[in-house]
Amino acid sequence: MKTDVMCTLVALQASLRAALTNDMVLTDTEEMLRFCRDWHGDVTSSAVAVLRPRSTEDVAAAVRACRELGVSIVPQGGNTGLVLGSIPDRPESQVVLSLERMSAIRNIDADDFSAVVEAGCILSELKDRIAEKNMYFPLALGAQGSCHIGGNVSTNAGGINVLRYGMTRELVLGLEVVLPDGTIFNGLSTLRKDNRGIDLKQLFIGAEGTLGIITAVSIKLMPFPDQVATALLGLNSLEDAIKLYRRARRDCSDLMSAFEFMPPLAFVLAREAIPDLPMPIAGDYPAYVLMEISGSGLVDIADLMERFLGSVMEDGLVVDGVIAASQAQARNLWLFREGMNEGQAKRGPHMRTDISVPLHRLADFVRDAEQAVSEALPDCISVSYGHVGDGNVHLNVLPPSGSSPDEAAAKIYKAKAVVNRVLDGYDGSISAEHGIGRLKRADFEERLAPSRRALLTALKQAIDPSMVMNPGCQLNFPGIS
Template sequence: MTETHTFLDQLTSLLGEHGLVRKPDAMARYIRDWAGDTLGTPLAVARPANTEEVAEVVKRCYEQGIAMTPQGGHSGLVAGALPDANGQELVISLERLNSVRAIDPVNFTITVDAGCILENVKLAAFDHDCDFPLSLGAQGSCQIGGNIATNAGGLNVLRYGMMRELVLGLEVVLPDGRVWESLNALHKDNRGYDLQQLFLGSEGTLGIVTGAVLKLATRPTQNRTALLGLPSVQAVIDLYGLARRECCDLLTAFELIPRRCIELAIEATSELRDPMEDAYPWYVLMEVAATGPVDLGSMLEALLETGMARELVLDGALASSDTQSAQLWQFRESMLEGQRRRGEHLRTDISVPISAIPDFVARASEVVMAASPACEIIAYGHVGDGNLHFNILPPTTVADSDKKAHLHDLEELLFEVLDDFHGSISAEHGIGRTKQAPYLARLSPIEREMVSGVKALFDPKGLMNPGRILPAGPPQQAKAMINIP
């Protein structure tokens, strides 16, 4: 106990009074994520102000054997940034590393601190007539470091790729406190192994990202948004194929929304009204964007005409201004809040090949409904990436104390169907704590060896975000995959 106090007093001397949070009430906002989940209270919350301070904090933790939880905007959905229940983890919040370091609009790159909020990076890029195209519902709170650690995806993946494709350089504090500086702004670089990519999606288990060079795109000068009513998931996928071909690669978003989500959005936001006269079983929210003299309006109208002639599209609302476009996007945002208000439910983040989505939705719905006829399925997602949130609300008759077990059983059934489709149990949120068991169960022996070998190389003491992705504790030294004498 005294040793811990001395350690924390030394951290206060290093970081200043505001740099180390120790009082339980002041720590409250660091222990709860967007979904409202909490696990426990940390040892303390360190708030270093620069890379050197992050490195010094990490070095001291490494020497003392103290576990660390890197934390960004705590919008992650797999409990990766939540300190565990035993009170022994030090949360290292990146929130004070929030400066844009440089922007090069000719090279189309921006160099930022990892604690920059995504929205602010997008605004900084706009100021230079560029766009940082990562776009997601949590962009007002999530940080670039969190986006890198989770390899975030979002709404525009089908055009710009995931975070993995948007990072050119990194600065990382390794688990022993050394700083790996690799802030390259090179669009092409083929020198040996791509170490950088190991940190994309590593969920804070290999080191703390403190800075990054990000790739920018041109800022679209015009966009068009449409919310369409469709008869079936097959029609959604057929329309998607048509849109990819007819919209000259200018398609930036293609979101699947079931009728129930439109209702949930209206429940959550009182200003929202039903977007069309009639209700349809499925909706698509799509957007096209361009820089330069392209007639997006005519392009979208032609697509919809073809879609209606083929009976894929039954009705639609086209935005003719930015305000109308924002109103259509409001459905996508409010439906998440509507769902959250329904209380405990199964959240999934899965992917299958795009062409398999109709069969998958049908089969998975059949299996889940057979096991729990009174549950409610809410399947929506970034369908242009094959990514579905196949979420399940438990039957109202299930007692609160039994909900977790009920939803767990349904998740297992759902994942079994997913295996038949060779899908992924995590398309974008990562593994964290909540998906660890199904992730480990699906790793082949050769994959286990490689994964634990990577962890052992970077974090032999197992102190960096323990218990996320892999079980807590020092990783087993991986046996050499290639037997070098």
């Protein structure tokens, strides 16, 4: 690093310490490393400092100090994002502001079926505390043991329960946000019906920290589903999986909480990550569905699952299947879905997509995209899986084993262009649930209609005219070089 830059860095760090408490400011390179490396370890950056506030007032003070010093802020939750939205890309002029110390559950109201929780609370811990009150928060992600509720809200996270409960946005009742000028917006209402004009909380949900820093969230809770039926099913095709979903949506109604499709390769990949994982089905089928229905009270979920599967197997829509007989068996079935991701990671760098298309076109999209990848990159392997009920498919591409880092990067770049080209013909989205961040910014901007760009730019300039909040994330706004 050049001497003048180093002098500036030292001066900025000293100014931050003077404005805030030493306890809040990390500047040691080793201590900052975990905040400046992405979830998969593909990208490592740095920062002027890492700020770790303990309260909303601390966050407000940090924002005011950074604004006065001309330093921009990259807000960070559990750092489990997949699009580099919380990783600095201008280390000499950015700080990471981590919410990890703000993890309190401020209130759980059993009568109101609501809770108020600080942004740094880990999702799985929040779910466990709520379950103790015999209630349920339905957001369910592979990273729930590490991700924070504030990050979930800021990225509008999806997960496996979207088809029944919706994206995170539909589970949020109110927000507390520190704005770019350091003022605090307190909108922590738990009202279900509040029609007093524009719903301001929606501005910050999915904004990835570009308009302010979410410090607390009031969330919607549900009755705890004490009856859960989980089944792994073998089918003849992805097209049959779509037909099966239509039947399940009709016959199981809103009690269906998950409906995931997986290819045969999923089992190979999962067992590469978890070698002793027992195979639940003896046969080998072209497509698999992991289905779950759940409920509470007087509904007999086990009977519903058995009757439904009996009818679809009699009709030949499902060839084979197994219903979990215990929670442990259900967990093993879900380990195939989760372990598949670990298995892909073990094979090295690969292209990860997060695509959504209209549900009735999902099977055609997978067929066309996989064929296009096969023609353009015959030595690569396509792995398509995802959430049938909401049209979200993760079509990943694995470079051949033994590829050098440069070779893998070149194939990943080409595969992304191939898949996006197919997607453009399907009226789909390049980001179903992961967000835009920095990783998908160029692809997002390339497809952005002028009217939408104008609205986003006007919104950013109105709320954050100093461009202090997460510059370079989502869009390159005017005034950011």
